[in-house]
Amino acid sequence: MMAAAAILGFIWAMATATVGDDLPGPVVTMKTFLSLISDPFYDRGPNDKGIGLQLAASLWRVFRGFAVGTVVAIPLGVLLGANAVTRRILDPIVQVLRPVSPLAWFPIGLVTLKSAPDAAVFVVFITSLWPTVINTAFGVSSIPQSHRNVARVFEFSPATYVRRVMLPHSLPHILVGLRLSLGIAWVVIVAAEMLSGGTGIGFYVWDAWNALDLQRVISAILLIGIVGLLLDRMVSIIARRFEYPEVP
Numbered sequence: 001m002m003a004a005a006a007i008l009g010f011i012w013a014m015a016t017a018t019v020g021d022d023l024p025g026p027v028v029t030m031k032t033f034l035s036l037i038s039d040p041f042y043d044r045g046p047n048d049k050g051i052g053l054q055l056a057a058s059l060w061r062v063f064r065g066f067a068v069g070t071v072v073a074i075p076l077g078v079l080l081g082a083n084a085v086t087r088r089i090l091d092p093i094v095q096v097l098r099p100v101s102p103l104a105w106f107p108i109g110l111v112t113l114k115s116a117p118d119a120a121v122f123v124v125f126i127t128s129l130w131p132t133v134i135n136t137a138f139g140v141s142s143i144p145q146s147h148r149n150v151a152r153v154f155e156f157s158p159a160t161y162v163r164r165v166m167l168p169h170s171l172p173h174i175l176v177g178l179r180l181s182l183g184i185a186w187v188v189i190v191a192a193e194m195l196s197g198g199t200g201i202g203f204y205v206w207d208a209w210n211a212l213d214l215q216r217v218i219s220a221i222l223l224i225g226i227v228g229l230l231l232d233r234m235v236s237i238i239a240r241r242f243e244y245p246e247v248p
């Protein structure tokens with residue numbers, strides 16, 4: 001981690017020396033960064049909130065969209081993976097919607113929900129669906145035929161089949177999908193909040209840019225990256241705790 005930070009700092013310093021004063025250097029930016037995190041939760045009105053409150057608002061939107069997306073994505077992935085008929089029906093729909101740019105969904109969310117912050121949550125929901133859907137479908141469809149035969153011979157009930165066969169085999173793939181979905185959700189919310197305005201780290205970056213305060217912009221970018229890393233590590237830890245042994 002320290003080596004990566006040192007390399008990043010070196011590249012940053014070289015870029016600053018090349019570009020000139022337009023790009024703030026690492027030393028002056030780190031002073032701004034430390035100033036921002038020294039008092040992250042102040043609230044002086046709707047347009048002047050600390051960076052901690054901005055991050056908290058963004059995280060709340062991410063988790064709302066991600067949670068609803070997970071509830072929808074896992075059953076949809078099971079349908080796609082478990083049944084050839086539903087796969088032929090639903091897969092073209094998934095493949096048409098999946099490549100759509102995240103921000104293209106923002107007007108749909110705004111018209112439907114009548115609220116810019118909720119529209120940002122809607123964008124997170126839509127765009128975080130696909131990695132979980134695809135990985136769940138792959139996990140379910142790749143269950144070995146020998147496992148299915150054993151379940152048939154022992155006349156497993158649907159609940160037993162899910163618990164003893166489908167879940168142990170599919171869970172690693174589902175967790176990979178959830179990890180990817182959460183990462184995408186965090187990326188998307190920053191862009192969505194630039195459109196929605198209000199409180200949030202995305203609007204904070206946009207507001208700092210409008211004020212030509214690149215030190216705050218870069219500080220916010222660093223915080224976005226750090227939070228993204230922490231979210232990824234959190235999901236990795238949870239995944240290790242809930243891994244099922246492979247059914248022999």
